Amino acid sequence: MGGTWAGVRERVLALRKAPRWWAVFGADYPDHGHNFELLPVLTEEQLEAVERRFGAELPQEYRTFLLEVGAGGAGPEYGLFPIEPPGPDTPPASGHCALPFRPGLTAELEDHECAEPTRADRPDADDDAFAAVYATWDARHDELLDALTEGTLCIGHQGCGYYSLLVVTGPLSGTMWDDVRAVGEGVVPVELIRRTGHVSFAEWYLNWLDHAERRAWDGTTEPPPRLQFTSGRTTSGG
Numbered sequence: 001m002g003g004t005w006a007g008v009r010e011r012v013l014a015l016r017k018a019p020r021w022w023a024v025f026g027a028d029y030p031d032h033g034h035n036f037e038l039l040p041v042l043t044e045e046q047l048e049a050v051e052r053r054f055g056a057e058l059p060q061e062y063r064t065f066l067l068e069v070g071a072g073g074a075g076p077e078y079g080l081f082p083i084e085p086p087g088p089d090t091p092p093a094s095g096h097c098a099l100p101f102r103p104g105l106t107a108e109l110e111d112h113e114c115a116e117p118t119r120a121d122r123p124d125a126d127d128d129a130f131a132a133v134y135a136t137w138d139a140r141h142d143e144l145l146d147a148l149t150e151g152t153l154c155i156g157h158q159g160c161g162y163y164s165l166l167v168v169t170g171p172l173s174g175t176m177w178d179d180v181r182a183v184g185e186g187v188v189p190v191e192l193i194r195r196t197g198h199v200s201f202a203e204w205y206l207n208w209l210d211h212a213e214r215r216a217w218d219g220t221t222e223p224p225p226r227l228q229f230t231s232g233r234t235t236s237g238g
Helices: 006-016 044-054 062-066 105-114 126-146 201-216
Strands: 152-159 162-165 176-179 187-189 224-228 233-237
Touching: 006 201, 044 062, 062 201, 105 126, 105 162, 105 187, 176 201
Parallel strands: none
Antiparallel strands: 152 162, 162 176, 176 187, 224 233
16 A cells, blocks of 8 residues: 555554543544544445445545545544445435535525515515415525535534535535534535645545644643533533
């Protein structure tokens, strides 16, 4: 193995023995932490089967990651979702990620939300007429929300309803975007400190790894008490 991912799997797995591994966000969670573990890599045959199911060829950097580093596991935030070769009982994919990616839809959604019908705008409309107008607006709102992630593959969870998306189709294929629909902000490009322009999958992943290594290997202090969440309060416990 050489090129972009040379030594990356070994670097990630080595973090399990780092003195401050627990200081890296997303690693030390009993239920959903990645614990710096990586799934086995895919074979070329398995990867081609995955792409046939999705109906689209995956971006090159992500393809080689799956072939050389791992098919999921440790990564930014809570890690990367697993990519599993389809079996005989695997249901067909929706085709969502093979559709054209349209980055301008977030702005269109914002404009649409600003035009939400209100009673004040239609004081003379009867209840049935207003309900029909609102239903039309609401249906279009749902269409736009769903269409925002067309042409992308959801590859990771950031917590609080945020997700990491890899663009699969079109001129922006291979770039990383944040799905922040949970807070009404649509789908927006990933940004890195001291970096301008769109961020590729490799840049995104290696940036995380560099930061993780600096945190995990910096000093030998003991971890703080694990946080416990009870009835909306944050307490410390052993």
